[in-house]
Every structure is written in C-alpha cells, then in structure tokens.
Amino acid sequence: MSIAQTDVLIVGAGPAGLASAIQLKRQGVARVTVVDREPEAGGMPRLCHHTGFGVWDFHRLYTGPQYARRYVALARELDVELLTETTIIGWHSERALTFTSPRGLGAIEARAILLATGVRERPRAARLVPGYRPRGVFTTGSLQRFVDEEHLPVGRRAVIVGAEGVSLSAFMTLTGAGVAVAAMITEFPRDQLYFPYAPAKWWLMHVRHPTPIRTSTRVTRILGRKRVEGVEVESLSTGQRQVIPCDTVVFTGDWIPEYEVARKGELTMDAGTKGPRVDGQFRTSAPGVFAAGNLLRGAETAATSAMEGRFAAGHIADFLAGRAWPRRRLPILPQSPIIWVFPNTISDSDDPTRLKRVTFRVAKFIDDAVVQVRQGHKVLHEQRFRHLLPNETMGMKGNWLARVDFNGDPPQVILAG
Amino acid sequence: MQKTYDVAIIGAGAVGTAIARELSRYKLNTILLEAKPDVGMGTTKANTAIWHTGFDAQPGTLEAQLLRRSYALMQDYVPEAGIPTEPLGGLLVAWNEEQRQALPALRDRAHANGVTDVRIISPEEVYRLEPNLNQGARGGLFVPGESLICPFTLPLAFATQALLNGVTLKLNFPVQNVRQGEGVTLVEGPEETVRARYLVNAAGLYSDEIDHMLGHYDFTVTPRRGELIVYDKFARSLVNHIILPVPTAKTKGVLISPTVYGNVLLGPTAEDLEDKTNTATSEAGLAMLLEKGRAILPRLLDEEVTATYAGLRAATEHKDYQIRLHGDQRYVCVGGIRSTGVSAAMGIAEYVGELLAEAGLTLLPKPEFKTIRMPNIGEAGPRPYQQPERIAQNPDYGRMVCHCEKVSLGEILDAIHSPLPARTLDGLRRRTRAMQGRCQGFNCQAHITAILARETGQSPRFLLSLDVAKELPS
Numbered sequence: 015m016s017i018a019q020t021d022v023l024i025v026g027a028g029p030a031g032l033a034s035a036i037q038l039k040r041q042g043v044a045r046v047t048v049v050d051r052e053p054e055a056g057g058m059p060r061l062c063h064h065t066g067f068g069v070w071d072f073h074r075l076y077t078g079p080q081y082a083r084r085y086v087a088l089a090r091e092l093d094v095e096l097l098t099e100t101t102i103i104g105w106h107s108e109r110a111l112t113f114t115s116p117r118g119l120g121a122i123e124a125r126a127i128l129l130a131t132g133v134r135e136r137p138r139a140a141r142l143v144p145g146y147r148p149r150g151v152f153t154t155g156s157l158q159r160f161v162d163e164e165h166l167p168v169g170r171r172a173v174i175v176g177a178e179g180v181s182l183s184a185f186m187t188l189t190g191a192g193v194a195v196a197a198m199i200t201e202f203p204r205d206q207l208y209f210p211y212a213p214a215k216w217w218l219m220h221v222r223h224p225t226p227i228r229t230s231t232r233v234t235r236i237l238g239r240k241r242v243e244g245v246e247v248e249s250l251s252t253g254q255r256q257v258i259p260c261d262t263v264v265f266t267g268d269w270i271p272e273y274e275v276a277r278k279g280e281l282t283m284d285a286g287t288k289g290p291r292v293d294g295q296f297r298t299s300a301p302g303v304f305a306a307g308n309l310l311r312g313a314e315t316a317a318t319s320a321m322e323g324r325f326a327a328g329h330i331a332d333f334l335a336g337r338a339w340p341r342r343r344l345p346i347l348p349q350s351p352i353i354w355v356f357p358n359t360i361s362d363s364d365d366p367t368r369l370k371r372v373t374f375r376v377a378k379f380i381d382d383a384v385v386q387v388r389q390g391h392k393v394l395h396e397q398r399f400r401h402l403l404p405n406e407t408m409g410m411k412g413n414w415l416a417r418v419d420f421n422g423d424p425p426q427v428i429l430a431g
Numbered sequence: 432m433q434k435t436y437d438v439a440i441i442g443a444g445a446v447g448t449a450i451a452r453e454l455s456r457y458k459l460n461t462i463l464l465e466a467k468p469d470v471g472m473g474t475t476k477a478n479t480a481i482w483h484t485g486f487d488a489q490p491g492t493l494e495a496q497l498l499r500r501s502y503a504l505m506q507d508y509v510p511e512a513g514i515p516t517e518p519l520g521g522l523l524v525a526w527n528e529e530q531r532q533a534l535p536a537l538r539d540r541a542h543a544n545g546v547t548d549v550r551i552i553s554p555e556e557v558y559r560l561e562p563n564l565n566q567g568a569r570g571g572l573f574v575p576g577e578s579l580i581c582p583f584t585l586p587l588a589f590a591t592q593a594l595l596n597g598v599t600l601k602l603n604f605p606v607q608n609v610r611q612g613e614g615v616t617l618v619e620g621p622e623e624t625v626r627a628r629y630l631v632n633a634a635g636l637y638s639d640e641i642d643h644m645l646g647h648y649d650f651t652v653t654p655r656r657g658e659l660i661v662y663d664k665f666a667r668s669l670v671n672h673i674i675l676p677v678p679t680a681k682t683k684g685v686l687i688s689p690t691v692y693g694n695v696l697l698g699p700t701a702e703d704l705e706d707k708t709n710t711a712t713s714e715a716g717l718a719m720l721l722e723k724g725r726a727i728l729p730r731l732l733d734e735e736v737t738a739t740y741a742g743l744r745a746a747t748e749h750k751d752y753q754i755r756l757h758g759d760q761r762y763v764c765v766g767g768i769r770s771t772g773v774s775a776a777m778g779i780a781e782y783v784g785e786l787l788a789e790a791g792l793t794l795l796p797k798p799e800f801k802t803i804r805m806p807n808i809g810e811a812g813p814r815p816y817q818q819p820e821r822i823a824q825n826p827d828y829g830r831m832v833c834h835c836e837k838v839s840l841g842e843i844l845d846a847i848h849s850p851l852p853a854r855t856l857d858g859l860r861r862r863t864r865a866m867q868g869r870c871q872g873f874n875c876q877a878h879i880t881a882i883l884a885r886e887t888g889q890s891p892r893f894l895l896s897l898d899v900a901k902e903l904p905s
Contacts (some may be wrong), residue, residue, distance in 0.1 A: 116826035
C-alpha cells in the first residue's frame with residue numbers, strides 16, 4: 015500500500031474541516047489534505063437548500079449550498095488538497111489513516127490529524143419505535159437528499175417528530191416539496207424553536223401553513239406495511255393514544271456523532287456527547303489527533319462548527335510548531351439532567367484563561383436552576399440560570415477551569431437546586 | 432398446448448430454493464413459484480441467522496435427522512458457494528440452579544444426535560470465553576459447531592444456482608388454488624395456471640393452506656412472532672460466541688449472537704399470533720428484549736441500536752417437521768419447518784428428492800451441474816472495497832454508496848444486473864447490505880432509489896410505494 019505524506023490530514027470536508035484547512039493554510043502550514051467520503055466537498059450545508067448560512071463567517075446571508083461552495087472555493091484558492099470519494103477505513107499507525115476510493119486503496123500519514131466527521135440524526139430503529147417497516151420513514155437528512163439531491167417524490171402528508179431548529183428545516187423541505195405537514199410532535203411540554211427560529215416558526219407554521227405543534231406527545235407506533243399509513247402518538251399527560259394519518263414520517267434531531275473513525279482509533283469517548291473527549295484545545299486522547307465540529311457533541315450550527323474548526327487550526331499549528339501534548343487529563347463529568355459538558359476534558363497544559371465559556375445541554379426545561387461544578391467536596395463554581403432549555407446549548411463561565419486540581423477527582427457538573 | 436413441468440415447487444424460501452437447486456441436478460423441468468417479488472422473503476429473512484448443528488433437536492425425529500444431514504452437506508456447500516459464515520461456536524449459559532441442572536440432559540441429547548463435541552463447562556470457563564457477561568453464570572454448555580450464517584445469501588445462492596441449471600422461477604405468483612387432473616396438477620395463480628406432474632409444497636407459513644387445497648388437514652400453522660434488535664458494529668467486540676439460553680420448562684430465553692455482518696443480535700421473543708403477515712415489532716416485545724439483554728450482557732445496551740425487526744416462524748401443533756409424500760397425488764408436503772429451515776434446507780431438499788423418486792419421478796443426473804460463487808457481504812472475507820485489484824479493474828468497487836456498510840456502486844450495479852436481479856430496495860438491502868447500517872439509509876437511500884429506478888426502468892413512485900397509501904385527510 016502506498017503511503018502519502020502530508021502535514022495535516024483532515025477527515026470530513028464540512029464547515030469544521032474546511033474552515034480548519036483554510037486557517038491552517040493561512041497560518042502557513044504547507045500541506046493540508048482534506049478527505050471526504052462524499053463525491054462533493056462541503057458537508058451537510060450542501061443539503062440545506064434554505065437560507066440562514068454565512069452570517070458569522072462571511073458576513074453575508076447564503077443558502078446552504080452557496081455557503082458550502084464558498085468554503086470549497088476558498089480551500090481550493092489556498093491550495094488545500096481536497097480528496098472526495100475517499101472513505102477512511104482504518105488506522106494504519108498512530109498518525110496515518112487508510113482509505114479506499116475509486117483510485118484504489120492507500121494510506122495518508124500526517125504530522126497531525128483532525129477528525130471532523132460530523133453527525134447524523136438517530137433513525138427510527140435506533141429510537142426503538144415499534145411497528146412495521148414501511149417506506150416513507152425519513153430523517154431530516156435523508157428527506158433533504160430525497161428532495162434536493164435526487165429530486166424524488168416523498169409523499170402527501172407528513173408528521174414531523176421533534177420540534178427544534180432542525181425540525182423547522184424538515185418543515186421547510188416538506189412544504190417546499192408540496193407535502194402537507196399534519197403535525198409536529200415533541201415529548202417536551204413546549205417546542206424548542208427558540209431564537210432565532212421563533213420568527214420563522216411564526217411565519218411558516220402560523221401564517222403560511224398553519225400547523226399544530228403537539229407538545230408532551232410521543233410516537234408509540236408506525237402503521238402501514240408497504241407505505242406509512244399513520245403514526246400512533248401518546249399524550250404524556252393523559253396517556254391517551256391516537257392515530258395521525260400520514261404517508262410520511264420525519265424523525266428530526268436526536269443527534270449522534272459519526273464516530274466510526276474516532277472509535278476505530280480507540281480514542282477515549284465521552285458518554286454524554288458520544289463523541290471523542292477533547293480538551294479546550296480540541297485535543298483528543300491520542301497525541302497529534304484533534305477533533306472539531308459536530309463530531310464532538312451533536313449538531314450545532316454550521317457557523318459554530320466552522321468556528322471550532324478555525325480555532326482548532328490554531329492549536330494544530332501550535333502543535334506542529336512543537337507545543338507539547340498534555341501529560342495529564344481529567345474528564346469533566348456531567349450529572350443528569352445535564353447531558354453533556356464541553357469541553358469534556360481539562361488538560362494540564364490548557365491555558366484556562368483562554369477558555370471564557372463552558373457549554374452544556376440539559377434534558378428538560380428547568381426554571382431557576384443552580385448549576386455547580388464540584389471537585390470532590392470543593393465547589394469550584396456556582397451559577398444561577400433563570401431558564402435552562404432542552405435542545406439548546408447553554409453557556410456558563412469558564413474561569414473555574416483554572417481552579418481544577420489535577421491530583422483530584424474529575425470535576426462534576428451538577429444541578430444543585 | 433401449455434407446457435407441463437415435471438415438478439412445481441410452491442414457495443421460494445430457504446427450503447423451496449434448496450429443493451429447486453437439488454432438482455436442478457437432474458434432467459427435469461422444474462418451476463419454482465413464489466408469491467412475493469423476491470426469494471427468501473418470509474421466515475428465511477427474519478430469524479437469528481444461525482447455522483445450527485441440531486444438537487438440541489428431539490432425537491429420533493425427522494428434524495434431528497435432516498438437520499444433521501444438512502449440517503454435513505453444508506460443510507461443502509457453504510464454502511463452495513461463498514455463503515458468509517463464521518464458525519464461532521455456541522455457548523448455553525446457565526443463570527440459575529434449574530438451568531445448571533438441565534445441562535447434563537442437554538449434553539446427552541446432543542451426543543445422542545451425533546453432536547459429540549458438546550461439553551459442559553465451568554463458570555470460570557464461561558467467563559474466560561465471554562468476559563463481558565453479567566455476573567452470576569453458574570456454568571455452561573459449549574457447542575463448538577454452531578456457526579453464524581448469512582440467511583440472505585443462502586436462498587439467493589440456491590435459487591441462482593437452480594436458475595443457472597435450468598429451473599424456471601416465477602415471482603409474484605400467489606397460489607390461489609391447486610387442482611388435480613389426470614396425471615397432472617394445476618397450480619392456479621391470479622393470472623395463469625401452471626401445470627406440473629409433481630407438486631412440492633414448501634409454502635412455509637402458508638403450507639397448511641396449500642395442504643388443505645389438496646384435501647389434507649394434517650397440521651395447522653400458527654405464526655410465532657420473534658422480534659429482534661440489531662446492535663451497532665461497535666458492540667461486536669463484546670461477544671465472542673453465540674450466547675444461547677438454556678431451554679427449561681418455565682422460561683424461554685433470548686440469545687445474543689454476533690452476525691456475519693459484524694453486528695450483534697438480541698432476541699427473539701416468541702409469541703403465537705393469528706395473523707400470518709404481522710411482522711411488526713411491538714412495544715412490549717422490544718422492552719422485554721432490552722430487559723433480557725441487560726441481564727445477560729449489560730454493556731450491550733450502551734451501544735446504539737441499528738435496526739429492529741420481527742419474523743414469523745411456521746410453528747404447528749406437532750413437535751416435528753410435517754414432511755409427507757402423498758404418492759397417489761404425486762405431492763410432497765414440506766410443512767412445519769419451524770425455526771430451523773435455513774440450517775436444515777439442504778437435508779430437506781435431498782430427502783424430498785428421495786420422496787419424489789419413491790413416487791415415481793425419474794431422477795437422471797445431468798452431465799453438468801453448474802456451481803456458483805456469491806458476492807461476499809460478510810465481514811470474515813474480503814469485501815470489494817478492500818481489494819485493490821478489483822478496484823483497479825472497476826473503480827466503482829471503490830466508490831462507496833452506503834458508507835455505514837461500505838457498499839460500493841459496483842456491488843449495487845452487480846446486484847441489479849445479477850441472474851436473479853434485485854428489483855426492489857429490500858432486494859438490494861438483502862443482496863448488498865446497503866441501507867442496513869447504523870444510519871439506516873440517512874445518507875444513501877435517496878441515491879440508491881435513484882440508481883435502482885434508472886437501472887431497472889421502474890418509477891421512483893412505485894419503488895417508494897407512494898401510491899399504495901389510503902386516502903389521507905387534506
């Protein structure tokens with residue numbers, strides 16, 4: 015097998031991977047290679063044929079495909095090596111990955127690796143929704159590929175499972191394809207279409223296509239044998255069940271990182287995010303291997319992923335310039351109902367003053383919450399929140415990171431009151 | 432004058448296709464009739480995907496005899512035809528005293544069935560073989576000969592080989608009636624009638640109904656639903672063997688087994704139903720499996736679920752296969768094959784050949800019997816994406832369409848243009864593994880639908896069953 019050499023090998027040509035590659039080039043790294051398994055670079059924004067992209071990174075409003083093209087063009091201008099239709103199949107050594115492609119098999123060895131393999135939505139089976147297995151069951155991603163990539167028909171009447179940002183994306187794709195939306199359903203007592211989605215929700219779901227959002231409701235069964243004929247839903251408050259007739263169901267959100275390459279490399283994984291554990295400099299448990307973007311913790315916006323990719327690039331460049339890999343790492347552990355914390359690792363060589371903010375997510379709506387960070391019996395930090403919201407990334411101050419004792423237990427992030 | 436076949440076989444599951452293949456060795460005109468649009472669509476496709484030794488069959492039964500015969504025949508056939516398999520061995524784990532005390536009788540039964548390498552092992556050895564098992568195992572029974580097999584490739588191999596050796600296959604042919612004429616049997620479908628001198632009924636769940644059409648009421652098929660959960664490939668390293676329950680009078684346990692595709696199966700449930708088409712999973716069934724799975728292999732539940740499915744076994748009121756020759760009618764009924772059809776199919780086929788000969792059918796071997804080699808979709812052998820020489824010949828083998836299962840465009844096109852072509856998304860799934868991985872088609876289903884529509888000239892609306900839905904409120 016031939017082994018190609020590069021300085022930085024990036025897996026995944028979405029916003030995180032491309033933004034990182036561009037920044038690495040700008041910082042003077044000679045050889046940057048980005049591989050992607052898809053025939054086209056650009057990542058998930060290629061599938062989102064609606065507007066809302068680019069404000070943070072380009073100070074312009076783009077559709078997803080325009081935004082993706084902009085990143086690809088920038089990467090090409092800066093001479094980033096882009097290898098599409100290139101699927102990573104394993105680790106050749108500590109810092110070399112093997113791939114398969116129409117050009118054959120090979121390996122690429124790098125001085126540093128960045129994993130930016132993104133995320134997917136949990137499909138119906140992984141959510142253990144019982145019933146038959148008829149056609150007409152989608153995730154937002156598969157729906158968008160049907161409508162915008164292959165221009166295939168989807169159905170006439172749909173139910174959207176989930177009521178968060180991505181669910182609105184599914185709503186736009188469906189209504190744009192002429193599919194009526196019977197209802198959006200969520201297990202939470204309120205929808206999670208917070209700012210900036212709220213105005214779009216009002217315009218799309220109240221004015222243009224009046225659509226009920228059924229809260230405190232879960233899907234209990236899919237009906238139909240060949241094609242979906244309806245979904246059975248249960249009200250969590252009354253226990254009553256009812257069938258909503260439809261020929262299409264879209265399961266949205268419920269993100270799971272695409273961790274295949276990370277786990278094949280036996281990186282330490284985080285039980286909360288399901289992604290690889292990284293410290294504030296995007297360093298995983300394997301020396302020279304970084305991770306950024308939605309692989310880390312489910313989906314944030316393209317801009318957040320791009321920003322992370324760009325920040326990771328700075329740390330990768332420092333590593334190439336000789337900065338030592340941390341010797342000691344402590345995980346930061348969330349306790350239910352806090353689902354995950356990010357970063358989920360603190361390293362002895364982190365510069366805590368650079369991390370102004372630690373983010374986290376919770377599993378439900380909580381009012382008047384007190385979030386504490388404890389290490390052993392010591393309270394490192396305490397912060398009050400008027401509202402904690404599910405399916406929304408919350409932020410807390412990061413100054414407590416400087417107070418972590420590396421000889422102590424892993425810090426725990428808990429809900430105190 | 433319409434053609435009269437020598438033999439008509441009703442049902443193209445594991446058993447029917449194996450019989451078709453067996454008869455294709457001889458100078459016969461054989462026709463294989465299947466109600467569904469593809470072969471292997473019934474009990475064959477939704478089971479535990481295990482190639483059984485027959486160690487626990489009731490000694491002296493036809494099932495025990497044919498399982499053993501089939502096991503021997505498959506030793507040659509499975510490698511010859513390239514059926515994905517992994518010889519992992521089975522491990523029955525006793526979790527309580529009652530189960531532990533049942534082990535010697537099970538061992539003796541295995542030995543009586545000729546499976547002489549079965550032995551009782553200590554709790555220490557159980558944990559040496561399966562370190563991730565939950566605490567509390569009291570001992571086990573090790574069955575070295577149990578293997579994993581691909582239940583999709585096996586009937587496709589039988590049917591493809593039968594086709595190559597001259598058998599006619601008619602899909603979408605639900606038998607509506609069977610009539611007996613002078614020396615000939617008329618098998619009526621919705622649009623045409625097939626004439627054959629001899630008839631074999633391998634209709635699985637519907638074998639009792641076909642049997643009734645010929646005037647026999649020897650057994651009744653009760654569909655026994657088994658629900659299963661398929662875990663992500665990252666669960667594969669948790670399990671080394673097929674972990675089987677110890678059957679006792681009171682409990683019917685579930686098994687945990689790797690698959691040849693590198694996943695881990697948990698199941699099945701066992702629930703007698705009335706509806707022979709009810710292959711839906713249920714809330715109670717899935718909840719029960721999770722509870723059992725947690726009790727056997729706690730870490731399994733930390734991994735993602737890839738798929739859930741349910742299959743129906745053709746159980747009857749009898750404890751043995753219902754294979755009977757009705758010589759006067761030139762008819763062989765092959766019913767009640769329960770849950771061992773994949774493992775016993777080759778033995779059953781040979782036996783059915785003998786019964787047909789006994790009824791007067793002349794079996795003259797053909798000078799040439801063509802062999803086949805199936806595409807490998809298992810993890811134990813090389814897949815096209817791993818083979819530089821194949822990609823060099825055809826770059827489409829390096830062009831991934833289904834990323835989760837690493838299925839290439841080349842394999843998809845091969846399956847669509849094979850001698851027994853995939854005509855449906857489901858047919859492609861079973862031939863290539865595409866859309867069966869952890870994303871369940873999130874990335875590839877649209878693309879594959881477009882490819883299938885383009886290559887076969889079928890409309891996407893048809894492939895997606897868009898026009899079968901009932902009236903919907905506007």
